Amino acid sequence: MNTNLLQHLADPAIPSPCFILEEAKLRRNLELIDSVQKAAGVTIILALKGFSMYSAFPLVHEYLSGATASSLNEIKLVNDYMGVKAHTYIPAYRDDEFDEVVERSSHLTFNSWSQWERFKGRAVGRVSCGIRVNPQYSEVATEMYNPCVPGSRLGATRDQLPDQLPDGLEGLHFHTLCENDSFTLERTLEALEARFSDLLHQAKWVNFGGGHLMTREGYDTAHLVGLLTAFRQKYNVDVILEPGSAIAWQTGVLVSTVLDVLDSQGIHVAILDTSFAAHMPDTLEMPYKPRIIHAYHEPVAGKPTYRLGGMTCLAGDFMGDYSFDAPLQVGDKIVFDDMIHYTMVKTTTFNGVNLPSIGIWKEGETFQLVRTYGYESFKDRLS
Structure with a gap:
């Protein structure tokens, strides 16, 4: 992930949750694909x-x-x-x-x-x-x-x-x-x-x-x-x-925020402002465990370890377990890597949860907010 982007995630101009496409990485992929089509x-x-x-x-x-x-x-x-x-x-x-x-x-x-x-x-x-x-x-x-x-x-x-x-x-x-x-x-x-x-x-x-x-x-x-x-x-x-x-492939992230941290029968749980079921359904369908920037993909003995929960009321809207170098606090950013393909195209507003915003980290190292969603997006899917 782009270091400058990572440093800017606390900027209030970047909403949460938010899909962020890294423009330079998309161009890198396109250049490789173009080289294949020309050579073949x-x-x-x-x-x-x-x-x-x-x-x-x-x-x-x-x-x-x-x-x-x-x-x-x-x-x-x-x-x-x-x-x-x-x-x-x-x-x-x-x-x-x-x-x-x-x-x-x-x-x-x-x-x-x-x-x-x-x-x-x-x-x-x-x-x-x-x-x-x-x-x-x-x-x-x-x-x-x-x-x-x-x-x-x-x-x-x-x-x-x-x-x-x-x-x-x-x-x-x-x-x-x-x-x-x-x-x-x-x-x-x-x-x-x-x-x-x-x-x-x-x-x-x-x-x-x-x-x-x-x-x-x-x-x-x-x-x-x-x-x-x-x-x-x-x-x-x-x-x-x-x-x-x-x-x-690997052109961007889904940025989310910790809303609550709790103990559930001896398991530490962090509830996020995003949803695996509504915003990352492939993780449950395929299934696969998404990678998180600056987290350990598998539990590490002696390190703070959490099961991550989505914000819907679906019991199975969770993913775990991940370890971190420091205990999670409300307001911490959780950044899911490689979340641009087969994500935005599958999102839903189940439970009335807002869709993640969409932004672009431009090649000039600036953030462009492309789209935000609210009540009207939810209502328009119903009657």
Whole structure:
């Protein structure tokens, strides 16, 4: 975390709780991703499901030509704040939205053959159409995030597709990775080619989906470039990647404040002004234990140790346990690291808790408050 930012967290101009994007770190990631797409001759686009902070879209668009969307609302965000049409994939298209979706998209992926049959007459000639395929291979351990589990609704298996791509169906799309490396991609491509090589030779473009965590330390980008280049040349196709986490990986924090410290049957608890359930749901869904700046990730004997509780009344809205060098006091800042991807996009106002504010630590070492939330944001979700 930027040292100057850490020193400024006590500044009343920085609200709590608050997501803070570090602009310089986002640019660093984009520069690396851009180097991959240029070296491999592929197109890499932003996946809004992982990072929809549209105040940062001008910076993203300096390096990436577009974005992928999975709803009409996401499509409109791409149109309005990146100034381009979207690469669109929605598991099932609504009849009443379909024509607007087509009008606002450059690429459109169908999830099933039945969706293609139903809507092809309204799409072919207006947008580049593709279909999502299921290679029936994934190394994602958490079933909730694995699109290849038996009975998955995501993508067509080989037996559901014909031997010849029909006129107007130009692309294939697969997405089976989740924060994986290039060697997992290599094994996935082997499974994809074993089942779909005949159709790959007929396609004009292949979308590799997301899950390519190329900005993680230790990721072998040279190996990735080799895989992408070889695939593109072998099948003479345009290759598209749409990473979610990689764009905003380790680019910012969620700042919170201790509201209360108490003893619960011998366990020290600190209650925060944020919520794991409402503001960091991935920590409970995946699940994973988020890292905290200047805290020990696991309990350390002899050091003050706390279970951290969220501010909702959900009994399971807690995370623990962490150790600190000094006892926590009301008003202390707790800073959760790497909280920009798959966080803002999933927040809720459960229990009426306010959403965290959103800010940017600019490259010029100043703080810009982008958005705050209150009663109206909560009320607007209800009726």
